[in-house]
Amino acid sequence: MKRSPATLPFQLDSGMRRGASRNGCPAPTNADPADGGIGCRPRFLFMPTRSIVAVMRTIIPEQKNPALREISREIPVSEIQGKHIQSVIADMKKLLAKEDFGVALAANQVGEPIRLFIVSWRALARGSRNAPDEEDVPDDAPALPDQVYINPELLKMSRGKKPKHEGCLSIRGKWGLVPRAEKASVRAYDEHGVRFTRGASGFLAHIFQHELDHLDGILYTDKADEVYDDADEK
Numbered sequence: 210m211k212r213s214p215a216t217l218p219f220q221l222d223s224g225m226r227r228g229a230s231r232n233g234c235p236a237p238t239n240a241d242p243a244d245g246g247i248g249c250r251p252r253f254l255f256m257p258t259r260s261i262v263a264v265m266r267t268i269i270p271e272q273k274n275p276a277l278r279e280i281s282r283e284i285p286v287s288e289i290q291g292k293h294i295q296s297v298i299a300d301m302k303k304l305l306a307k308e309d310f311g312v313a314l315a316a317n318q319v320g321e322p323i324r325l326f327i328v329s330w331r332a333l334a335r336g337s338r339n340a341p342d343e344e345d346v347p348d349d350a351p352a353l354p355d356q357v358y359i360n361p362e363l364l365k366m367s368r369g370k371k372p373k374h375e376g377c378l379s380i381r382g383k384w385g386l387v388p389r390a391e392k393a394s395v396r397a398y399d400e401h402g403v404r405f406t407r408g409a410s411g412f413l414a415h416i417f418q419h420e421l422d423h424l425d426g427i428l429y430t431d432k433a434d435e436v437y438d439d440a441d442e443k
């Protein structure tokens with residue numbers, strides 16, 4: 210299991226703890242083999258940086274994730290294809306692929322308060338009709354790529370709302386009934402920085418509303434008429 214940056218040992222070199230001389234270098238008698246023969250270079254300067262790059266993000270539970278309550282910030286279009294945004298997208302796709310019941314994920318769920326969400330191919334395989342939430346994706350569902358929505362704007366939403374059965378990967382073990390509109394259309398940028406507009410009805414429209422709420426620091430439990438534990442479902 211990879212360590213998160215927060216748990217990395219952030220230690221001074223043993224030679225430095227013993228008492229540094231000028232330039233922060235220990236005395237030349239320091240023959241600490243843990244130094245790897247690199248002399249007095251303080252390892253703490255580069256070790257954490259290298260580790261942060263290698264650590265995969267995780268879906269952080271509500272209680273430990275203040276980013277869920279922030280208004281996420283817009284991503285400059287010029288940064289969409291940059292290393293940082295592309296690594297967030299890659300991690301989010303991997304995390305979503307591991308979730309049997311996950312159909313979408315917003316960046317702040319992995320601790321990145323930026324305006325970005327991903328919709329899984331699983332959600333798209335259900336089609337745009339108003340499928341019941343409990344319906345399984347058929348085995349012969351076509352392979353579709355995940356969809357990336359960057360800086361999404363809600364263009365239109367139908368008026369009436371109906372209660373929809375909803376859960377969230379940040380709030381495990383709970384479900385709720387949330388009033389959602391049946392149709393919604395969104396304009397956004399994809400992961401290549403290309404702008405697109407997409408109209409949806411039914412399941413995908415509900416996902417749009419849940420994910421757009423995430424980007425504004427809102428959780429479905431704020432809007433639900435009823436929230437219940439997984440075990441209460443039957």
Ligand SMILES: [Zn+2]
Pocket residue numbers: 376377378379419423
């Ligand atoms: Zn959610």
